[in-house]
Each structure stands twice: as structure tokens, then as C-alpha cells.
Amino acid sequence: MLILAIDTSTSAITVALHDDTRVLAAASHIDPRAHTEWVSPLIASCLASASLSPADLTAVAVGNGPGPFTGLRVGIVTGLTMGHALGVPVHGICSLDVLAAQAAPTVRDGELLVATDARRKEVYWSRYAVRSGHVERLTFPAVERPADLTDDVRALPTVGRGPVLWPELFPDPVPVLDVDAAVLARLAVERARDGEEMPVEPLYLRRPDALTTAERAAR
Numbered sequence: 001m002l003i004l005a006i007d008t009s010t011s012a013i014t015v016a017l018h019d020d021t022r023v024l025a026a027a028s029h030i031d032p033r034a035h036t037e038w039v040s041p042l043i044a045s046c047l048a049s050a051s052l053s054p055a056d057l058t059a060v061a062v063g064n065g066p067g068p069f070t071g072l073r074v075g076i077v078t079g080l081t082m083g084h085a086l087g088v089p090v091h092g093i094c095s096l097d098v099l100a101a102q103a104a105p106t107v108r109d110g111e112l113l114v115a116t117d118a119r120r121k122e123v124y125w126s127r128y129a130v131r132s133g134h135v136e137r138l139t140f141p142a143v144e145r146p147a148d149l150t151d152d153v154r155a156l157p158t159v160g161r162g163p164v165l166w167p168e169l170f171p172d173p174v175p176v177l178d179v180d181a182a183v184l185a186r187l188a189v190e191r192a193r194d195g196e197e198m199p200v201e202p203l204y205l206r207r208p209d210a211l212t213t214a215e216r217a218a219r
Helices: 035-049 069-086 095-107 181-193 213-218
Strands: 003-007 012-018 023-030 059-063 090-093 110-119 122-131 134-137 142-144
Touching: 003 035, 003 069, 003 181, 012 035, 012 181, 023 035, 023 181, 035 069, 059 069, 059 181, 069 090, 090 095, 090 181, 095 110, 095 122, 095 134, 095 181
Parallel strands: 003 059, 059 090
Antiparallel strands: 003 012, 012 023, 110 122, 122 134, 122 142
16 A cells, blocks of 8 residues: 545645555645645655655545635645546545644643634634544534633643634643644554545535635625
8 A cells, every 4th residue: 555645724735655554755845825836746755755656656645624725625636636547546534633643642641622723813623532542533623713612622732723823712732733644644544444434525614715706796
């Protein structure tokens, strides 16, 4: 198995290659407005670093988000297009699950909150439980203003850029800000081994920021 993992749901454009045993190559670039410009060069860089070609891939994994519409769509469309062209399956994983998995070694046992930048002064968020290294999502991803979250939720150790943007509202930040495609790839491998279904289901959670002329006129 050789999986290409792509995520563009956060400020990081991130790509990784995993051979079912280890990460062969990984690359990321931080720029919340340049997903289109960076995703293809990062894929090419990872393949070149591992001395591989797209034809060697046996699967693609993408982050389902949630994330801002334009950025999230770039990674998902890229992954689906590659999967179709190569005739390989494309798997989708909630990007908040990936962030929770990245933070699990720091939090150990207990609960944590993932809160990422949704723009419009809001966060995409979900609550997780960590038990002996195993991460379980407790709530479906949602989008809300940080101040509208309950005090007990905001008091949890918090992953993502929420605490960077609203430090007064998230008092227990965890130093994990953006998705790492290497962890996305690992989760895809683990879930494939367990026989889990991983549909590609974009979690936009709200209408896109960019509307057509007809859509603007109808509002």
C-alpha cells in the first residue's frame, strides 16, 4: 500500500506519503490563502523525495474538513481527481480527528477540544476523549462563535488556532495548530486495516464565502 495524504482544511497545505509501515515523505506550507498554488508542488516534492511517481500510488486520503470552503475544496478536488485518473480509491477523514490524534500524546487521558479558525469570528470545533492513546470523537463537528461555547467546553485543553485568535476564551492551549498530513496518512492506514468506511464527505458546515451573482441577488 502506498497512500498519498492531502489536507487543506487549515492554514497548512500539507501532503505526505505512507507505505503502510512508515511515512516516506511529508511537506507542508503555511498560508491560509494559497492552497491552490501550493498543493500540486508539495505533492510533486514528496513524490520526488521518495523517488516515486503518481503511478505507484495505491490510494489517496483527504481531509474532509471542516474548513473554509475554498481552501478545503482544493485538497478534496485534487485528491478525487488523482484517484479517478489513477484508478485508486480515495478515502476521507475528518480533519478535526487528525488534529485530535496529533494532540493525544500531549493530553494523555481525558478530554480535549479541537477549535480551528472558521473565519467570520467563528471556530470549527469538536470535543474528544483520549483514553490510553485512543481518541474518540464525542460531538459532531460544528461552527460557532467562541464566546457561545459553554465555559466547561472552552476550559478543556484546546488544539488548533482558536486559542491563538482568542487566548482570553481558550485558557488551556495545546501547541498543535494545523493538520499534519503524516498523521492523516497514518489514520487512513489504521482505519483501512480495521475495515472502516472512509467516504469523502466535505464538511463545509455553511455556505461558501464567495457567491455567484445570482446567489447574491437571492439573499
